[in-house]
Amino acid sequence: MDKLYENILSEVKKLPIIDTHEHLDMEEHRVKKGVDLFSLFMTHYASSDLISAGMPVEDMDKLRGNQLDIDEKWRIFKPYWERAKNTSYCQCLLIAVKDIYGVDDINDFTYQELNARIVSMNKPGLYRRILKDMSHIELSICDVYWPDPFLLDEEFYRPAVRFDEFIFVESSDDISALEKRHGRYINSLNQWVRLLEDTMKEYKEKYHICAVKSGLAYSRILRYERTDYSEAEAIFNQLLSARGVGSEFCIQTKPLQDYMMHKVVQIASEMDLPIQIHTGLQEGNGNVITNSNPSHLINLFMDYPQARFDIFHAGYPYGGELSAIVKNFPNVYADMCWAHIISREYAVRILEEWLDTIPANKIFGFGGDYIFVEGVYGHQVIARENIARALANKVEKGYIKEGQCLDIAQRLLYQNPKDFFKL
Ligand SMILES: [Zn+2]
Known part of the structure; x- marks a missing residue:
């Protein structure tokens, strides 16, 4: 068994990676900051x-x-x-x-x-050494709120941008913040949706964003009900009429948020931008894990068959549910970003289960999900080991042949994300 694992690992170690998810502090910032x-x-x-x-x-x-x-x-x-x-x-x-x-x-x-x-060693050149020379990462998709000029180094990165600020609106201050950033006065929900549409279009054309990201499982449940325009508009108008009162005027805005999430999905789908969604464990301490179960998203997967969804973090600990979902829906893909270091044991176990359940073109094998680049290196070492371990276990059980392993690993780490994000 050890020999089999070592053989597979030595091949997996040579593969280039397309890294589906990072939060990297850009080298220029890090070197300057110390x-x-x-x-x-x-x-x-x-x-x-x-x-x-x-x-x-x-x-x-x-x-x-x-x-x-x-x-x-x-x-x-x-x-x-x-x-x-x-x-x-x-x-x-x-x-x-x-x-x-x-x-x-x-x-x-x-x-x-x-x-x-x-x-x-905190000097220019550090990122090239760690990401390219040591980790063999061809490209990293970086999760940002708006495109950072340093992210435009297309030798290293592609941006995935969050539009959550258009969705998670709780006070007139939240509206004012985006009015200020985009230099546009908003007087109706229609104008708010148009600003979202124009911004997504601008980011796609100018900054070549390759995905839309949502991290709202940190703040609310992932169930987004289908909501009438009139219901969402009534809430939006209440917020507008409280301008100047600021964040002290707070109302229950879930129907407005739900409406806007549907809009984000519709518009992203029209622009052929995949949607990356955080599910499972939230980083930090003291959050509500049940808010982030990927099963809450099923109505979106059903209502928008043309939209393409990249579901994050192996749904930890809901990987079994995610497996059933990805098996069911041609437009939903399973992403192991972050999962290899949440738990190596879980990552190996769930990958073995997925390779029994989900077509191999629908699994993304690696996203480092780190702010500091050293973490990306450690994570990709562990990811390569986990993938080799899961494959070796399957060969040992007689479920796949040793000759299939490299092809599966190459899909997971490179080809699947390259095709899905059209890189
Ligand atoms: Zn992340």
Whole structure:
């Protein structure tokens, strides 16, 4: 078995990747801002596990800030790192530290040297080395609120833009914010929808966005009811009439949000832009997992057969439901972005199940989903291992032949996203 796994892995390691989802801080910003070991690695993910392990949020803020020196930060960090370092989030950092900075562990004897290496290598060229030379990533789709000029480096990135601010409207301040950004006065729901349409069109033509992204599972349930224009308009008009009162005037706006989500799907579909939707676990601590079950989205999949949906994070922990959905609907695809480091065990298990259930052209194998580039490296190492492990298990069980493995892996990591996003 080990030999079989090693054989498959050695081939999978050579494959180029199209990375379906990142939040990368652009190299130009990062180099200018400066980093240390803790402000960098506690940006997200492992930080959530340290808080889950008991670290007070104020201590996490100290690690992210620049008031303390590296020794003071280590003393805060160490007890919680000891408790949480078993998780895939933390293991991902250890892989990055070893391969990128040549440091074997994060402990009393290594943290100062590791920090010194991170600081000294925070220079232009870092992203080329990590994303291209070490990770073999051909392109990364980056999730943004509006196109950043640095994202337009088409050798590295394609933008996927969020239009959630057009959907998640709770006060007149939310309307004013977009009026200001786009330099347009809004006087009716119709004008609001037109602004959405014009903005999506402009971003597609000018910035070559390759997808629309929605992250609203962080803020509300994913069930978007079909709503009449008149019902949504009445709520929108109430908000407009409260201009000046600002966010103190808050009403229940779910029907308006639902209406606007349907509009986003309709318009994206007309523009042939796929829609990437966050489902499953929310990053951070203390959110409502049941809000994010991909099954809430079924009416959208049914109502818009021409729209193409990329469903994120292997639906963790609802991967079984996602499997049934993707099997059912030709317009819905399953994406493993982030999933390999939420849990390596889950990722292997669910991929084995999916390869029994879903046609192999409908699974996307990797999205790093990191703000800092070291995380992307560690994540792709783990993703390649997980994919090789799932394939080896299936060969061992006699479900597929060893000769099929490379073709499946190549589809998952490269060909499927390349075709779907028309890259
Ligand atoms: Zn993300």
